[in-house]
Amino acid sequence: MTTETSTALPAWFPRHVPSLAVSIAGTVAIVAVATVVRYLLGQPLQSFPTLLFSPAVFLAALLFDRRCGLLAIALSTASSAYFFIYPYNSLTLPLASLVPLGIFILTSGFVVTVTDTLRQVAARLDRAERNKSLLLDELAHRTKNDLAIIGSALQLQARSSRDPAVQEALATAVARVNVIAAAQDRLRYREGIGEVDIGDYLRGLCTGLGDLLRGIRPIAVRLEASTIAISSADAVTIGLIVNELVTNAFKYAFPDDRGGAVDVIVERTSRGLRIDVRDDGAGCAEDVVSGMGSRLVRLLAKQRNGVVSRQKTDTGCHFTATLDLEYPGDGRTEA
Template identity: 50%
Template sequence: MENLLVRLLPKQRYGITLRYAATSLIVAITALLRYSLDGPLENFPLLLFVPAVFLCALLFDRGSGFFATILSAAVSAYFFIEPYFSFAIGIQNFFALSLFVIIGFTMSLVTEVLRKTIRRLNESEKTKALLLEELAHRTKNDLAIISSAITLQSSASRDPAVREALSAANARVLVVAQAQERLRGDQNGGLVGLSGYVGALCQGLGDLLRDVRPIAVRVNCVPISVPSSVAVHVGLIVNELVTNSLKYAYPTERGGVIRVDIVSDGTNLMVTVVDDGIGCPKDVDPGLGSKLVRLLAKQLGGRVEREDANPGCCVRVTLDERHLLA
C-alpha cells in the first residue's frame, strides 16, 4: 500500500493555478459520476465527494483538499439536494453540509501529514539502501584483501597440508565475499536471493576443483530471500559439502554429477547435497569441514543427516526457518 501511494504522489509541486484547475476537474468528474448514479445514490448526495476530497489532498496539498471540500459542498447543495438548482436548503441539510465540510477539512489536514510522512519514509529507504550498498562494497574489498593475503601465504608455504588448509580457509572467505556482492544494489533491506547466490557459488567450486574430471554440479533452489548472515551460513554449508564431494567422491579420472537441492516445506529449509561417487566413508573421524557444517546447522536450529545414496553419498541439512528470518 505504501509503494502504491508513493507511485501516486507527483514528483514535483505544481503551481497554484494548475493545482486548483485539476481539483476542479476531479470534482466535476465526480459530479458527473454522481449524476449518472442518481437513482441508487438519491439519499446520499455527498457520498462520492469524500474520496474526491481525499484524492485532491493526496495528489496536491491541503489547500487543494480545502478547495475540493468547499466546491463539492456547493455542487451537492445546488444539484443534488432539494430544492434542486438552488442554495435555499433547509436547516437539516445545512447541518449535513457543515459536517461534510468539517470532515473534508480534517481529512485534508491528515492527508497532508500522511503524504509528507510517506515522502520521508521513501527518502529514508533510499538512503538506507545506499548505505547498505556502500557497506557491502567496503566489506567485499576488505575480504578481497584478506583472500589475497591468504593466497600469498599459501603460495609461500612448501608444506602441502598447510597449503591445503589455507586454500580451504580462502574458499570460506570467498563464500562470505560473494554474499556481500549479492547485497550490492539490493532493494530488499539486506536480503540475499539464495538461488542465485548458491548457483554462482557452486559454479565457482566446480570450475576450481573438478580439474579435467567430467563432474557436473547442478543446483535446484527455491526462490527465497534470506538475511545476508543466513546466506553466509547456507553458503558455507554448501561450500563444505560440495568441496568434500569434489575432492573425495570421484578418485582418479572418474566423473559424475553432484546435485544441490534446497527446498522448503514451510517450516524447514532442507539443504541436500548428493553425489553418485564412491559412497559415504565408513568409520572416518569427522574433519574440520564436517565439524563446521554441524556447527553452522546448530546455529540455525538445524540438524545434519548422512546416508548412502546407492551409489554415492547424500548429506541433508535441515534448518528451522524461524531461525532464518529472525
Template identity: 50%
Template structure:
C-alpha cells in the first residue's frame, strides 16, 4: 500500500545513528549548494520566487540530520537568496533588497526544522516499538510452543505408563490434539517477512483443516472453506487467520450444544474498494443472546478496527452468521 511504502522509504532514508557534526554540516552544504545551483540554472523561470527551492532543501536537511542542521540550512539558504537571487526595488519600504520574504522564509524554515525533528523522533520511536512488539510476540510464541511440547511429552509418558488400551487410546488422541494446537500456533504466528504478499486461500484452508482435525472422532461437525483467490500482505493474512480462528472456534464451542452435529462455513471474498469480507456461518442454535461480548469477540473487533473494519452478527434461525469487513489492498 502507498502508506506502507512511504513509511518504508522514510525508515530506510533515516540514518540509524546520529551522524558526526562535521558530516552533518557537510551534508547541509552539499544540499543547499545543490538547491542554489538548480535555482541558478532555472534563472528566469523562477523570477519572483527566490527562496522556493530552498524550502525542500531545509526539510531534507532537518529530516536526514537534525533540527540544528535544518537551522543552519535555513540561515545559509536565506543568505544565498539575499545575495544572489533577490530583485532590488521590491521592498515594502521602497528600494533595496526586500527583507520581508527573507524574514518569512526564516520563520518557516526554523519552524519546519523543529517540527521535522519531532516527527523524525516519533517515527524512530514507533519503529522501535514495532520491533519490540515483534520480539515480544516471537518470545511469546516460542514459550507457548515449548509449553505445548512439555504437555505433549507428559501425555506420552502417561500413555506409556498406562496399562489399559482405552486409556492409551484416549491419551493418544489427547496428544494428537495438543500437537495440532501447536501447529495452529505456528500458523497463526506467521513466519512471513514483513511486506511479503501471499496467497490467502491456501493459508485459510490449512488453518481450518487443522481446526476441523481437532474434532475428528469426537464431534460430527464439518468445517467448510470457500476463499477467493487473492494475494494479501503477510500482516493481513495473519489478521485474517486470527479472526477466522476466533470465529470458527466460537462456533465450535457454542453453536452445537450436547454434541449435536452441524456445519461451519467460512467464506472470504474481495469486493470493490479494497474491501475484504469474512463470513463465518453455522447451522447451530443461533447467535448467543448475551449482549456482552467475550474476550474472543473483543479480539475480533479490535483486529477489524485496526484494518478500518467492523464485526456484525446476524441470527439466521437456525444458525448464526458473523461478518467482518476489512479494508486492505488485494491483487487477484
C-alpha cells in the first residue's frame, strides 16, 4: 500500500522558510529588483513612488516570514524616499510626502500581518493533511494484517477438518479474504481518496489464481486491463468477481487434466467497467446449478447497477459482467 501525501498548500507555495541569512538576502534582492524596475519606468510613475514596492513587501512576507516583511517595508520606504521623492538622492522629505509614506507603511504592515497569518494557517492545514495520510496508511496496514489473521485462521480450520466439502468451502473463503487483502495492499491515497490501480491489482490476482488452481495442468491465465484508478470498494468488487469467474473456469472448463487458457479482459465503458472472462475449455454446461460463487457474482454486479451474462462460444464459455462505476477525482478519470 502506498500513500500520496495530499497537501493543503498549492504547488507554488513555499513549504520551508530558508535560514535567516538567506531570508534577509532574498528580501534585499526583492526590494532591489523593485527599485530597479521603478527606476526604469521613471516618468509614468512619478506620482506613485511607492507603487511597485507593495508587491515586493507581499512577496518577502510570503516567501520568508513576518520579520522579512517588516524589513522589506523599511527598505522600500527608504528606497522610495531617497530615489523617487523630491528632493531626489536625499532622505530629507517634504511634509506633503509624509502622508503617502505613512499610508504605505500602514497598509504594508497590514499586508504582512495578513500574509503571515495565512501562512501559519496553511502550514497547520498542511500538517493536518499529512497526519491524516499517515493515519490512513496505518489503518490500511492494520486492515491488511487483520485480514491476514482471518485467512490464517480459516486455513488452520480447513486443515483440522477431515470433511472435503468443509475444506473446499474454507479454502474458497480464504481466497475471497485474500482478494480483499490484495486490494488493501495496493491501496494508495490521493487527496484523501483511496484508489487502486485496477490493472496492477488484477495482474497480481490472476497470477496468484493461476499458480493456486492449475496444479499440473497447462492452463494459462491472461489479463488485458488498462491502467485505471478506481475506488478501493469498487476494486474489491471487481476482484471478487474476477476471482469467482476464473475459479469457476478452472473447476468446470478443463476436466481430465485438460489444458487451455482463461482470458480476463477489463475495460472502461461509457457507464463504468466491463469484465470479460472467457475460456477455451469444455464449454458452458446446459444444466449447471447456480452455486454460491455464481450468486455472489450476480449480487456484487447488482450492487453496482450491473448485470452478468453467460454465453457459449465455439471454443468454450464466455462470462460478461458490466458495472456502473464512478471514478475518483473528477467523476470518471482514467489514470
